[in-house]
Amino acid sequence: MKFNLKSKPLFAALVIALLVFPFVTDALLGHGWVRIADFALLYIMLALGLNIVVGYAGLLDLGYIAFFAVGAYTYALFCSPQFGLHWPIWIVLPLGALLACFFGVLLGAPTLRLRGDYLAIVTLGFGEIVRIFMNNLNAPVNITNGPQGISMIDPLRIGDFSFAKTHEFLGMDFTTVHLHYYLFLGFTLLVIFVSLRLQNSRIGRAWMAIREDEIAASAMGINTRNIKLLAFAMGATFGGLSGGLFAGFQGFVSPESFSLMESVMILCMVVLGGMGNITGVVLGGVLLVILPEAFRHGAGPLQEAILGKILIDPESLRMLMFGLALILVMLWRPAGLWPSSQHRRELAPDEATVHQEQETVYDASR
């Protein structure tokens, strides 16, 4: 981080900016954009969770959305007319996170000794398995309602305070998207806080040691299997938590929301923003949610203004631009938009020495 959060005026400005953000957005761009900001916060939580697995511990996980799905479906099943259960979120959100964590361990325990891309394809398979189960567990016993998904999920509610109604404080109307914004912001800050503390902890350093060189790490006395498992479990927990919030916010879940493309999207946020760097990951999350939306709204009018007619339908143009952006950003900044200082240190100085070092390591291991 370039700017110092310990400087008080800057910190205060950031807090105020975050607090008034939904109202300013609402006034300038309209209600829909506050909703998009809510989703951006959910995605940031997911990206930060995946960042622990991919960025810190260096384990490529292509099925991360499965944990999000577990959290979302836990919330949906225990807080909807599906089984007639309406448990309070005190129980359901932690339960979802815990279940996701359990699944993380379940997946990790047998597979973490796989290396690199083998792990990637196994996690990918796991993600697909979870999605297919969600899609098909409506027969013979109807649990997930199959492809139709579960609707009429209870909104998030603390005691009598429902986040799905408009409340009035100090003469201002807080609509449901505003309330969710503050709730999600709180959770996001919590996740950021945990990530920050983890980063500089003994565990965090152990993760990075494993990422850089697993054999050396284990020679230094790190129990690599347990520490890797912990990374999986932590990442999954965050995924499950944000899944529960998603279900409560959306009021509807279906297997469609948990496709492989979503896992890939979250991975893009992490890598594009800058692996292992929290600010970078947050930036990646914000960009990848906002940019496609901006295109969705802006592409049509823009074409009309320039060309006088709609040449390419906005939806296609949006995907096209998105794909191109992924390519161009990576070509322009291979380490991500805002890489962690540690990565930078490894990449920048004295290329020749680093290169030579790596070569020798390779030759020795061949």
Next chain:
Amino acid sequence: MDIFLQQIINGLVQGSVYALVALGYTMVYGILGLINFAHGEVVMVGAMVALTSLQVLLGLAVAPVLAILVSLFVAIVACMALGYTIERVAYRPLRNAPRLAPLITAIGVSIVLQTLAMMIWGREYHAFPQPFANSLHAVGGAIITDVQLGIVIVALLMMSGLMLLIHRSRFGRAMRAVAENPSAAALMGVDINRVISATFMLGSALAAVAGFMVSANYGIVHYYMGFMLGLKAFTAAVLGGIGNLRGAMLGGVMLGLIESLGAGYIGDLSGGFFGSNYQDVFAFFVLIAVLVFRPTGLLGERVAERA
């Protein structure tokens, strides 16, 4: 018994297609250590180009055999050009970048290709022309169609040709050398960039053939068809041991068999609880199980992790 045989035949046909696509993944991986995520889309483009070319040629009343051969050729050339371009634009500049950077550009390429295909050919399902009557042959109580027979034969020919090329020709030797150790190969006078480009083109040519086969077999082409096919083929490549050519073929055929047998028997095995819609689950479970016991795939060797 005849259901069993039928599922074996279906599995072999599907498996031949997987094997051809998996070869593309595994060749690139063997040389660059990179998952070419866009490979599935190359298959799709091959199918689409073949579709258009067939439609045009049949519209001009060209003889069906000639039309098929020409379309196949056009698809191969188009895919080779595409493969070359993808490597040049999205992978070559990132050859010394962090490991995940080319993965992201690959995803980007994949999205771009899919969207472009959607814009050019539309969102709808296209019927793939069938210039011949697709006659059926009975084989011991099961049925195999002309197209299926053709797929298996062509796949076998392509694979033997590829093995010959890689193990007997000068270019193949250069390719194996680069896969073994790029810098040493460069010192021996191998032009690494040319070899890598050629590898991409070779893989894309196989992908074009595979695309043609899938479309002929199912009779349907769609802009989204490459995604799942690519995923399965990549799974097959990993199953066999990625980076290993024989592994890709074995993995492809095995995945095809596992899937079709799984789809055929999973209901009986689980007492009717799981239907054939769990086909993919079955395939992925087998993959995970295989990798747990053989972490580098069926034919993979222990290789050092590349950073």
